[in-house]
Amino acid sequence: MAELWIGNVAEDTSDDEIREFLVKYGFPPFDEIERFAGTGSRPAVVLNFHGATADALRSLHMRVHNMFWKDRTIVVQVLPERDES
Template sequence: MAHLWVGNVEDDTSDDEIREFLVRYGFPPFDEIQRYSGTGTRPAVVLTFNHASCDALRSLQPRIHDMFWKDRTIVVQVMPEHDES
């Protein structure tokens, strides 16, 4: 299981739009999404990929990190692995 942080995502971006965007750049479809509004200026999402490794996501990350998408520059990071027990 791996997690991907995508920051500065336009608040009204749908789950489907995020999925389509990522798949277009080679990512597998995500299994879960969590939204974080923060202060409202740079909302983010954390995506869970149940069948992808952190290494796999790291190899794809440069394709979209710092990309201008929907009038914003998005920031993409693979979150460190952690024990969920």
């Protein structure tokens, strides 16, 4: 399982809008989404991709990193794989 962090996402952005945006740029559809309010000015989401590797996401993330989307510049990072043992 791989995880993608997207920061500075507009609060009113729906899960479907995030999915459509990423698929448009070649990402597979994510399986789960977790939202983080932060301080309120820069909300973030963490997306879980059960069928993708971190390397696969790394090959795609620069397509959208620092992109201006919905009146904000988003920051995108692939999270390190967690040891769940």
